[in-house]
Amino acid sequence: MASGALTLGIIFVTQIIVGILGNLSLFCHYINSYFTGCRLRTTDLILKHMIVGNSFSLLCKGVPEAMAAFGWEHFLSDLGCKLLSFLHRVGRGVSIGSICLLSILQATTISPWTSRWAQLKVKAPKYITPSLVLCWILQMLVNVIFPICITRKLSDKNVTDYKDFGYCSSIRHNKATDSVFAALLSFPDVVCLGLMLGASSCMVLILHRHKQRVRHIRTANVALRSSPESRATKSILLLVSTFVYFYTLSSIFQAVLALSNNPGTFLVNITGIMAMLFPAISPFLLMSHDSSISSLCFAWIRNVKSPHLWRNM
Template sequence: MASSDMAMGVIFLSQTVIGLLGNFFLLYHYSVLYFTRATLRSTDLVVKHLTVANILIFLSKGILQTLSALGVNYFLGNIGCQLVFYVYRVGRGVSIGSTCLLSVFQAFTISPRNSRWAELKLHTSQYVGLSHSLILCWVVNMLVNSVVPMYMTGKRNGKNHTTKKDVVFCSVIRNNRFSYSLPVILFSCYDFLCLGLMIWACSSMVFILYRHRQRVQHIHRTNLSSRSSPESRVTESILVLLSTFISFYALSYLFTLWVTLINNPSKWLVNIAALITACFPTISPFILMSRDPRIPTPGSACCE
């Protein structure tokens, strides 16, 4: 095995282990809060679904990408490839949808009472309504991605196809350009819709926070401390999460498009695209934990 393949395998293994540990710890933390204190924010419900989706990403494609980088490629049959990519696509779609829902929900939450979103704000503040939206997100992604198994096959499959494109440990069937492009367009529409809503929500939250700080600036200088409110801290955490997602998504989309347009992409290019795609599921739990005062840090635990 080449040293470059070994290095890439170690990088994938480290990313998968760190991502799984971070998401499992965050999910465990919110579960403990729910069963012991029964005090969860509405945004915590979205974060729980986000962590579950991230875990599915690592358990499906993350582990297999690590094995493939280490040189183990021909271990999945047709059903294995179809199942892995279906679970991965559902997890990825729910991860994007949950992040989008989190941003839109928080934008409505911090909007002024006299804004045109005031009536919608009353509905989004309901825990049940948010739960139904998350369930709908799972159902939509499970239905939309049901076409994925039709285009996946194992590399050991001996059947002849018009066009067969390898994606490291599996292959994509491309019998004709139209049938292959249709699901790609469908998935892209979903991604761009969520991305557009995230950019709108991010811009709205920045504008609302800016105006709010302008109004209370003189109060902070006289009577109140400059400490931000819990709602502002949650909003700032979501803004950091959104900016991280948008940055990695844009970079991942460029590399994925590059891999798609090339007939025979190199293994190095495919690995880099997969590495960048998994960056957000790896980093997101640590961003949320670092900005949540309810999660004890090692330093605070030592001081108690």
């Protein structure tokens, strides 16, 4: 095995292990809260769906990529290629939709009662479950094209009607058709991205105005310690900004891959690595900025119980 392939395989395996451990830690956090009867926050249901979406992306994309890097390119059947490609895309879409919903919910939560969003502050929690269900349904409908176009890796090297993606292949279309498919698949993501950026801008503006109002107050409780709403908002802003950064890089490589008639091995591999970056690191971003989560997820390391396990948003 070439050193480059070995290095690539190690990268994929590392992403899988790190990502699964992070998402599993969050999952255990919510399981523990369920059995201990702790009251969950409004955003926790959204984060649960993000965990599921991240896990689908990591396992359905990372495992085949790692096995192909280690030389096992023909291990998937036609059904396996179709199913894994579909689940990866659905998981990726649900993760994007969850972050979008999370940012919108937080923007309405911290908005002043005198703003135009005041009525949504009360109604928003009621729409979380229907919105998540709709997100799953829309992603399944949008990505149904993948089971149609994706097939197992072909052993015949002279086949010119298919694109080789390492462990699977896809039907080759002309550039016009590929552009239309890419636009249709990207449309929901672009909408979510726009909503995220809008909600994030509102949160930044609200936090800035709040900081200006309390600047003259010198009490320790206000000056030295931010509110739970402020800490939660900053955590979500970090999550959104990180997602936008990695999503932009991933989308660029995916667009080039979709429009390439003969994608090279390097392009296929770097696209796979970029697609797995955010699902792997997002749980650690949440844990590093949320003491209620990190105190439970890493209690076996620190052996210290947090005095405030739960707080309301």
